[in-house]
Amino acid sequence: KAGVTQTPRYLIKTRGQQVTLSCSPISGHRSVSWYQQTPGQGLQFLFEYFSETQRNKGNFPGRFSGRQFSNSRSEMNVSTLELGDSALYLCASSTNSGRNEQYFGPGTRLTVT
């Protein structure tokens, strides 16, 4: 089976712009979770989708949003980018939820200038 893929792998944006990141889960996996990793805060949970529904959400402002499509692919969007949004954004897929093993994608490294 192909692993979790994320596109793009690297992205440079300007403060104030918006960005959309994409995640394709392992075939058959219906749960996709998103995480932000920064040197200062480490890994933080953004949100989790299952069967096109947001199941859980971390403590991030409303500028961070996401969605999941019927084929389980997921996108996350960050609007009005701030310098502090520079981070590695990781998605992970699993068969059901965090109670099952998660398979991580390679991440998208976002730099906001």
Added chain:
Amino acid sequence: KNEVEQSPQNLTAQEGEFITINCSYSVGISALHWLQQHPGGGIVSLFMLSSGKKKHGRLIATINIQEKHSSLHITASHPRDSAVYICAVRSRNQFYFGTGTSLTVIP
């Protein structure tokens, strides 16, 4: 206050040594995950535990639910084990992460 605490933060070992990384958490959990992250960012899930002990090759993970504590052991460590090891817990509808343990194994 961090929901998940790991120790040590940094660890240097000689090849062949037995290594232990500890994780303590303060919330009720449904599962605990041990993750490995190599330079460059890729994360691999090593174990998912809700009770007891699991073993994969040279890696062993244990969890004590009553004490809210988990350990990751690496037997006969090897330079390729050099990575950051991260403890993560699922509590209700949230995931919480430790700050990671950076392990360097010297040949």
